[in-house]
Amino acid sequence: MTIVxxxxxxxxxxxxxxxxxxxxxSLDVAAxxxxxxxxxxxxxxxxxxxxxxxxxxxxxxxxxxxxEGVAKLSDDALAVIRNRKIGFVFQSFNLLPRMSALQNVxxxxxxxxxxxxxxxxxxxxxxxxxxxxxxxxxxxxxLSGGQRQRVAIARSLVNDPAIIMADEPTGNLDTKSGxxxxxxxxxLNNQGRTVVLITHEPDIAACAKRVVHMRDGKITxxxxx
Amino acid sequence: xxxxxxxxxxxxxxxxKLRAFLTMLGIIIxxxxxxxxxxxxxxxxxxxxxxxxxxxxxxxxxxxxxxxxSGVRLAAGSSTTLTNADARAIGREIAGVSAVAPSVxxxxxxxxxxxxWTTNILGTTPEYLDVRNFxxxxxxxxxxxxIDTRARVAVIGKxxxxxxxxxxxxxxxxxxxxxxxxxxxxxxxxxxxxxxGQDQDDIVxxxxxxxxxxxxxxxxxxxxxxxxxxxxxxxxVQEDITVLLRARHRLQSGVPDNFTVRNLAAVMATAQETxxxxxxxxxxxxxxxxxxxxxxxxxxMLVSVTERTREIGIRKALGATFNNILLxxxxxxxxxxxxxxxxxxxxGLAGSYAISYFAGWNxxxxxxxxxxAFVFSVMIGLFFGLYPARKAALLDPIxxxxxx
Numbered sequence: 001m002t003i004v005x006x007x008x009x010x011x012x013x014x015x016x017x018x019x020x021x022x023x024x025x026s027l028d029v030a031a032x033x034x035x036x037x038x039x040x041x042x043x044x045x046x047x048x049x050x051x052x053x054x055x056x057x058x059x060x061x062x063x064x065x066x067x068e069g070v071a072k073l074s075d076d077a078l079a080v081i082r083n084r085k086i087g088f089v090f091q092s093f094n095l096l097p098r099m100s101a102l103q104n105v106x107x108x109x110x111x112x113x114x115x116x117x118x119x120x121x122x123x124x125x126x127x128x129x130x131x132x133x134x135x136x137x138x139x140x141x142x143l144s145g146g147q148r149q150r151v152a153i154a155r156s157l158v159n160d161p162a163i164i165m166a167d168e169p170t171g172n173l174d175t176k177s178g179x180x181x182x183x184x185x186x187x188l189n190n191q192g193r194t195v196v197l198i199t200h201e202p203d204i205a206a207c208a209k210r211v212v213h214m215r216d217g218k219i220t221x222x223x224x225x
Numbered sequence: 226x227x228x229x230x231x232x233x234x235x236x237x238x239x240x241x242k243l244r245a246f247l248t249m250l251g252i253i254i255x256x257x258x259x260x261x262x263x264x265x266x267x268x269x270x271x272x273x274x275x276x277x278x279x280x281x282x283x284x285x286x287x288x289x290x291x292x293x294x295s296g297v298r299l300a301a302g303s304s305t306t307l308t309n310a311d312a313r314a315i316g317r318e319i320a321g322v323s324a325v326a327p328s329v330x331x332x333x334x335x336x337x338x339x340x341x342w343t344t345n346i347l348g349t350t351p352e353y354l355d356v357r358n359f360x361x362x363x364x365x366x367x368x369x370x371x372i373d374t375r376a377r378v379a380v381i382g383k384x385x386x387x388x389x390x391x392x393x394x395x396x397x398x399x400x401x402x403x404x405x406x407x408x409x410x411x412x413x414x415x416x417x418x419x420x421x422g423q424d425q426d427d428i429v430x431x432x433x434x435x436x437x438x439x440x441x442x443x444x445x446x447x448x449x450x451x452x453x454x455x456x457x458x459x460x461x462v463q464e465d466i467t468v469l470l471r472a473r474h475r476l477q478s479g480v481p482d483n484f485t486v487r488n489l490a491a492v493m494a495t496a497q498e499t500x501x502x503x504x505x506x507x508x509x510x511x512x513x514x515x516x517x518x519x520x521x522x523x524x525x526m527l528v529s530v531t532e533r534t535r536e537i538g539i540r541k542a543l544g545a546t547f548n549n550i551l552l553x554x555x556x557x558x559x560x561x562x563x564x565x566x567x568x569x570x571x572x573g574l575a576g577s578y579a580i581s582y583f584a585g586w587n588x589x590x591x592x593x594x595x596x597x598a599f600v601f602s603v604m605i606g607l608f609f610g611l612y613p614a615r616k617a618a619l620l621d622p623i624x625x626x627x628x629x
Contacts (some may be wrong), residue, residue, distance in 0.1 A: 055542060055622050076546045083544020094539045094626065098240050110229050111544040155543070 001064075002162055002194050003029035003052065008061035010047050021047040022058070023217040029163070029196065034189040036197040036205040039214035046167070048214070049198045053086055053165045054078045066162040083111050087156025091168035093148045095140040095155075101127060102136040105154045112159055126154040130184055146177030153184055163194040170204055182207045230549065234556035237529070248525045249565035251518025252605065256569025256598045258511035261576035263594040266504025268587035273496045277489060279416060279425075281357045283323075283456055284489040285463050287315070287449040287470070305445040306483045309433075311473055312449045319465045321458035326353035326450040329436050329443065335389055335429065337400040342389045346402055346429050348436020349450075356452045364396045364411035372432040375439060380411035382426035403440060407431065456490060463488050508594070512601070518565070519605035526558050526613035537617050538625025551618040558610020559603060566602030570595055
């Protein structure tokens, strides 16, 4: 199992109100699975995504990622886990505007401590995987939305992570670009990558092999297509 | 990782060149001001030191009369307690003395042809020239034989030669001092003004005995100039002279000295202290601008951290640790400090040169002030960069990613 979640809860204090964003979530994701997590806004899927992506720690419960317990790690240890084991793809791309596509893709390897030469080589390879070899030296604002998201996917791949986490990856794209992006995810999954996708669009979720439905901080349905 | 951080920081600065330069300007002006101001202070110090050293090295001056804390006394030098025998005794009995030159002086009118000039006539021994750093430019100085015979010969300073003789060569000419004829046998090399603004070339030197007996009609001395062998023994020599003179003058213990022994090293130390204070004052004023420059760095870095919150979030999501982010912003601040420091050193050197060129002030750039100003600018970058950098490094990645 790549992801093993047991009884995860997350409680936020919002002023006087206590919000139970996650109320006991248990979930297993095997290596090579393509899972979509679906739910309306406020269902807790973003909170779950933050915890799965090691951006946040659960209030209680255990989380094992790629065989390593990560629920109680320090900020810096989580940063290392994010760097080594998780590739992020965000809705708003989150590329650094001053850097070229190649440099953006190479960025996670900077923090992994790889030398400059191997960084650029691997980054070029990752860009080739998403079909952007001819756009290496373009800045993000010189690329279309679909191309930007493909750069972001290349960036998520470059450190060879255990899972790729995609948070509404098609949310800012037109249908055609969105379909292309989903095609890439499907290809990656077919090559054996573990992909976890967060979305509220049923069409997008339908691309995944497994759909987990959430509501009010709980998993309500877990179905395989 | 360190060099990566440097490259990332340089990149961040390049993205906002004008802003980085304006921030740097505070440091540039601060460092430049420190170096220029300290160079002025050091220039004053050097000038004072050279002029004091010009009076004679390792010089001890013995004067009759005592400085007393109470009671009305005549001015030091106006009493008659020092004798030629005292001077000889100092030369004979005290170790570490290389030369002794007793002297008397009074102002007289000189006459040559239809010219006249009033100046100080100094009666002394040939050693005086060595002790007080005088040199004979033309002719010779009188000898001990001239002292024995009370010869009417004189060595004159440049100012006297110019004013009394004009274009005529003074050597071999006879002038009158207080109506008595004196033959000019030498002209002194010009020494210029003393630190007190006195013209040291406005002087006539004659043999001691000639001055005492033919001009002043006295047997006592106004000064004994003593040169010590080296700076290490000068305090010891000063003490020994006091002990010797007290014994020779038969002063009981408890009776105050009837002479004063002054040591130019002490005068020098006082002057150095004064000029040191001036340097410190100027340096401090300039250092304030350096601190203001540092606050400018902090201000801009805080703006920069806020502006780049999203970038920090992305970097953290991709695996940047606390130290990675801290280093990135800290290095940005230090780069501003260091670059500003380098340019500031250039500005300070140029400024100090300009001051000495246009205002005619003596300026001395000390390597130490450059090093200190530079180290300070790095420290300021570090100190004022630390808070904003820490703030950036502590950002929560989720919050930072959500920041618009």
